[in-house]
Amino acid sequence: MVDILIMILSGIAALFILLAAIGLVRMPDFYLRVSVTTKAATLGIGMMLVGAAIYFAEVSVTSRVLAIIFFLLLTAPVAAHMIGRTSYFIGTELWKKTILDELKGQYVKDSHRLLSGEEAPGEELPPKEA
Amino acid sequence: MTLYNFLYYAILPILSLSIVLVFYRFLKGPGIVDRVIALDLLITIGIGIISVYSILTNQATFLDIAMILALIAFLGTVAFSYYLEKREKNG
Numbered sequence: 001m002v003d004i005l006i007m008i009l010s011g012i013a014a015l016f017i018l019l020a021a022i023g024l025v026r027m028p029d030f031y032l033r034v035s036v037t038t039k040a041a042t043l044g045i046g047m048m049l050v051g052a053a054i055y056f057a058e059v060s061v062t063s064r065v066l067a068i069i070f071f072l073l074l075t076a077p078v079a080a081h082m083i084g085r086t087s088y089f090i091g092t093e094l095w096k097k098t099i100l101d102e103l104k105g106q107y108v109k110d111s112h113r114l115l116s117g118e119e120a121p122g123e124e125l126p127p128k129e130a
Numbered sequence: 131m132t133l134y135n136f137l138y139y140a141i142l143p144i145l146s147l148s149i150v151l152v153f154y155r156f157l158k159g160p161g162i163v164d165r166v167i168a169l170d171l172l173i174t175i176g177i178g179i180i181s182v183y184s185i186l187t188n189q190a191t192f193l194d195i196a197m198i199l200a201l202i203a204f205l206g207t208v209a210f211s212y213y214l215e216k217r218e219k220n221g
Contacts, residue, residue, distance in 0.1 A: 003133040010137065010182065014144040017175055021148035024155050024171060030164055033155075037167050041174045045181075052181040052193065055133075061190045068177070068197050075204040079170065079211075086211035087163040
């Protein structure tokens with residue numbers, strides 16, 4: 001019974017990870033690739049680690065697994081946000097079928113500042129770059 | 131079908147195929163940020179392989195290595211993005 005549960009968990013997790021890998025190869029754009037890796041891999045790895053915790057059924061292993069899952073859930077969005085911000089800053093091109101780029105013109109390259117588009121009238125604005 | 135056979139003949143080949151696909155993206159690029167996230171995903175799949183391997187060998191100690199690898203993946207991505215943003219020649 002436990003074996004079947006572990007099989008189901010690790011099977012779904014492996015399919016998730018395979019989908020993430022295929023998405024990383026097939027997606028046309030860096031920003032779409034980032035979304036694929038963070039979502040799918042985190043859930044896949046989490047289910048696989050839960051399978052390991054069920055298999056061992058010890059407190060020490062379960063606490064270790066929970067620590068890893070908590071750490072992954074905490075750090076994957078932060079890392080994806082930072083690398084996405086950096087890639088927009090260094091000028092990675094968007095997909096040519098992208099219809100909306102809300103950050104266009106809001107990033108001041110000299111001061112690394114992100115404008116909101118609603119600055120106060122008296123506020124001194126740095127020159128925008130197209 | 132026992133659990134060991136399932137892990138050996140179904141799960142580990144799927145994970146290996148995923149590693150190969152991600153490594154293709156790691157080699158191809160086209161930008162350096164693509165390589166950074168491919169490296170991140172490689173280490174993350176490595177964590178999954180370690181957890182499967184700890185079930186197969188009945189050794190729970192391998193999960194410590196998985197924890198350290200998760201830390202290294204996060205640290206590598208953050209360090210890469212920080213220094214790529216700070217460097218003079220962007221592009």
